[in-house]
Amino acid sequence: MSEMKFTIDGKECAAKAGQTIVEAARDNGVYIPTLCHYEGIKPAGACRICTVRVGGRNMAACTTPVTNGMIVENQTPELEDMRKSIIEMLFVEGNHMCPVCEKSGNCELQALAYRYTMLAPRFPYLWPKRGVDASIPKLYKDGNRCIQCLRCVRGVRAADGRKVFGLVNRGGHVRIGHDAELANALGDEEAQRAMDLCPVGALIRKGVGYAVPIGKRKYDGAPIGGELERA
Amino acid sequence: MGRKITIEPVTRVEGHGKVTIQLDPQGQVTDTRFHIVEFRGFERFVQGRPYWEAPVLVQRLCGICPVSHHLAAAKAMDVIVGAGTGDGLTPTAEKMRRLMHYGQMFQSHALHFFHLVSPDLLFGIDADPAIRNVIGVAIHHRDLAVQGVMMRKFGQEIIRATAGKKIHGTGAVPGGINKCLTPGERDEFLNGADPLNTAKMIEWAQGALDFFKGYHKKNAAFIDSFAVFPSSHLSLVRRDGALDLYHGVLRAVDSGGKKILDDVDYQDYLKYIGEEVRSWSYMKFPYLRSLGKAGGWYTVGPLARLNTCDFIPSPLAQKEFEEYRAYTKGKPNHMSMHMHWARLIELLHSAEMIEELLNDADLLKNDLLVKGSRRSEGVGLIEAPRGTLFHHYRVNENDQIVMANLIVSTTNNNEPMNRAVNYVAKERLNGQKEISEGMLNAVEVAIRCYDPCLSCATHALGHMPLEVTLIDAEGATLHVRHK
Numbered sequence: 104m105s106e107m108k109f110t111i112d113g114k115e116c117a118a119k120a121g122q123t124i125v126e127a128a129r130d131n132g133v134y135i136p137t138l139c140h141y142e143g144i145k146p147a148g149a150c151r152i153c154t155v156r157v158g159g160r161n162m163a164a165c166t167t168p169v170t171n172g173m174i175v176e177n178q179t180p181e182l183e184d185m186r187k188s189i190i191e192m193l194f195v196e197g198n199h200m201c202p203v204c205e206k207s208g209n210c211e212l213q214a215l216a217y218r219y220t221m222l223a224p225r226f227p228y229l230w231p232k233r234g235v236d237a238s239i240p241k242l243y244k245d246g247n248r249c250i251q252c253l254r255c256v257r258g259v260r261a262a263d264g265r266k267v268f269g270l271v272n273r274g275g276h277v278r279i280g281h282d283a284e285l286a287n288a289l290g291d292e293e294a295q296r297a298m299d300l301c302p303v304g305a306l307i308r309k310g311v312g313y314a315v316p317i318g319k320r321k322y323d324g325a326p327i328g329g330e331l332e333r334a
Numbered sequence: 335m336g337r338k339i340t341i342e343p344v345t346r347v348e349g350h351g352k353v354t355i356q357l358d359p360q361g362q363v364t365d366t367r368f369h370i371v372e373f374r375g376f377e378r379f380v381q382g383r384p385y386w387e388a389p390v391l392v393q394r395l396c397g398i399c400p401v402s403h404h405l406a407a408a409k410a411m412d413v414i415v416g417a418g419t420g421d422g423l424t425p426t427a428e429k430m431r432r433l434m435h436y437g438q439m440f441q442s443h444a445l446h447f448f449h450l451v452s453p454d455l456l457f458g459i460d461a462d463p464a465i466r467n468v469i470g471v472a473i474h475h476r477d478l479a480v481q482g483v484m485m486r487k488f489g490q491e492i493i494r495a496t497a498g499k500k501i502h503g504t505g506a507v508p509g510g511i512n513k514c515l516t517p518g519e520r521d522e523f524l525n526g527a528d529p530l531n532t533a534k535m536i537e538w539a540q541g542a543l544d545f546f547k548g549y550h551k552k553n554a555a556f557i558d559s560f561a562v563f564p565s566s567h568l569s570l571v572r573r574d575g576a577l578d579l580y581h582g583v584l585r586a587v588d589s590g591g592k593k594i595l596d597d598v599d600y601q602d603y604l605k606y607i608g609e610e611v612r613s614w615s616y617m618k619f620p621y622l623r624s625l626g627k628a629g630g631w632y633t634v635g636p637l638a639r640l641n642t643c644d645f646i647p648s649p650l651a652q653k654e655f656e657e658y659r660a661y662t663k664g665k666p667n668h669m670s671m672h673m674h675w676a677r678l679i680e681l682l683h684s685a686e687m688i689e690e691l692l693n694d695a696d697l698l699k700n701d702l703l704v705k706g707s708r709r710s711e712g713v714g715l716i717e718a719p720r721g722t723l724f725h726h727y728r729v730n731e732n733d734q735i736v737m738a739n740l741i742v743s744t745t746n747n748n749e750p751m752n753r754a755v756n757y758v759a760k761e762r763l764n765g766q767k768e769i770s771e772g773m774l775n776a777v778e779v780a781i782r783c784y785d786p787c788l789s790c791a792t793h794a795l796g797h798m799p800l801e802v803t804l805i806d807a808e809g810a811t812l813h814v815r816h817k
Binding site: 311 | 384394730732
């Protein structure tokens, strides 16, 4: 079957074989929030912000393929509140100082917090002690802002396909480490791509801060997901 | 038995401070202190951050004049990225920054005069505090209050157009600026509907000057004798001696007008200026090294700037400057209340400069950034509304800030403010049987002359010991403990 029919919140949608719910929803003009998902790299289902309800079960829409006749619940009050709680957890679990972060205005986590009108998190701040690593020649790595979405782990690779970034430690102590040799070899373009891949300000290209003026940044004009909903 | 009077908080200033006045059994003032009671840690927590973050991070010191910190840090970072020490930027970058700065100066001076100071002048310093405030001004002098609000709005809009936001923008980046002005923005400022256009702002700035001069004429005895004491003065001036609020060389004059410093490149400021820490305030006490800790203190701000510069490079402000200078027969002015006069001349100068810059085609060009050989150390100075502001950074080979030293305008004025408090306390409180609210407000009026920003000015962590003193009912010291 080359095309499948399914519904999202009652809206009739079509999907190509093999498409995930997130991909098919986008093609049908329906916004499902994502954070660890990035077009072109293998989905990981790491952040769970895209959680939808299918057949009474919570599923990560970025990793779940559409099946024919699938009934997807997306914008229910319960799901929206759960997504908001995930955003809040990500904020309290790191040290996110939006006022001075140069990713501000281009940051997907911040944009989601605005979209979900996060005023004050319901969870206590953990104020973790996380370091910064400025040893990579072209990149500034700031653990305070990392949400461990694994986009950099999956998407930043050396010319021979080896991963530049990887996970170190376990559980609550997990951090993004890097292969020094491969990271040191990153050029300007690769560093820019790594910064673009990172949804927050954890990977920042060195020496080019705040280049885009306020008003011209990605989310200055419209909330995240707005372009899909307006279309 | 002697007693201690505490004024806390000091009102109608930025930030939090308190004054203590010690009286002996005969009611004579024996000691006064102006304490800064809040603490900030920017010099410490900027360490480890990438250098290009500093202009955006450090401006969070303040919500009133963040532009000053933004630009001083950016100027220091210009040096770090090899873009020169103030004269290496593209014309568009330098003029956009200047426009931002004059917008800032204009709004801050308007805020101070109309919102914070005018109640003392309009109602009298011993008037009922219930009306001696900005709401009282709005009720009883509506036109003046509206002018204050709209002038502040105009300055804030200039900041928004140049920095991206009215408060805490991102316009200045190491080596330049991240945007130019659009023709639409320029035309709106030059030809916008009344009152938000440059012509009206210049007219209102002149009106504020006329108001002050009229008040001065009627109250010369008070204005000319309130907290008058000799001081050295320090500021940036343009190389030719002109008033320049954005860039220049350091000049200091003594109380008689003799130059102590002249034509000093501020990259070398540490050779000339030291900082002393005292146990009872979070604010440091800067001094001119050549004169030593005891006698090297100096004043910064509008009064100092008009005492150090030779002329003002805009016609209307220059005319006012000539009248102002003639009043002291060309000698340095030491009258604290004349700071308001000097500030209003700068308000007018800022409005004129905004108009001049807006008519400059360079603002619309797109050549925004320059970079050169990376350096590891940079100093940025600017004349903030409250006086000379020093930012000094060292950066390691990984682009991280490893050292920051800020000498904030109000910190420079620490000793003169303490002297002004002492002067007024002795003059107004000595031997009085009853201490009225008006007498204590007089002490605050002296502080307000300096337009201090106390939140910016606290920087002594790691230097200042904590001292706890246990005193018995008779006032005798039982025990002193240091930490």
